[in-house]
Amino acid sequence: MSEKSYMVPNPPTPNKAVTFNPDVCIGCNRCVEVCPTDVMMPNPEKKKQPIVVYPEECWYCGGCVEECPRPGAITMLHPTQQRISMNWKRKDTGELYRLGMNNPPPPNLRPPSGE
Ligand code: SF4
Ligand code: SF4
Numbered sequence: 001m002s003e004k005s006y007m008v009p010n011p012p013t014p015n016k017a018v019t020f021n022p023d024v025c026i027g028c029n030r031c032v033e034v035c036p037t038d039v040m041m042p043n044p045e046k047k048k049q050p051i052v053v054y055p056e057e058c059w060y061c062g063g064c065v066e067e068c069p070r071p072g073a074i075t076m077l078h079p080t081q082q083r084i085s086m087n088w089k090r091k092d093t094g095e096l097y098r099l100g101m102n103n104p105p106p107p108n109l110r111p112p113s114g115e
Contacts, residue, residue: 018076020075021073024072033067038053076113
């Protein structure tokens with residue numbers, strides 16, 4: 001076949017789905033193989049981190065992170081709107097509170113996943 005075909009990244013949002021640490025990733029592509037929606041493709045350069053091609057297809061299942069043999073090589077980034085806390089903070093005292101609730105549960109102070 002003489003015609004070439006190309007895969008073109010399609011990032012429609014600021015979200016990246018996953019990010020790599022190039023100092024830790026060994027380019028084994030296990031994350032690429034396990035991904036149920038083909039978010040990533042192998043890097044044409046051997047032993048380099050995969051390329052995120054279709055971040056909007058990510059299910060945030062975490063399979064890629066689970067499968068990675070190198071802890072810290074890949075990090076899942078939850079969508080921006082899911083990282084927003086529903087807590088409000090008083091400017092003067094720094095107190096965290098929630099709107100419209102009597103006896104609200106304590107605020108969730110855990111940092112967002114992936115950070
Ligand atoms: S979180 Fe799941 S869907 Fe998203 S890139 Fe990883 S394996 Fe693929
Ligand atoms: S992120 Fe992990 S599983 Fe994916 S290529 Fe790098 S080392 Fe392999």
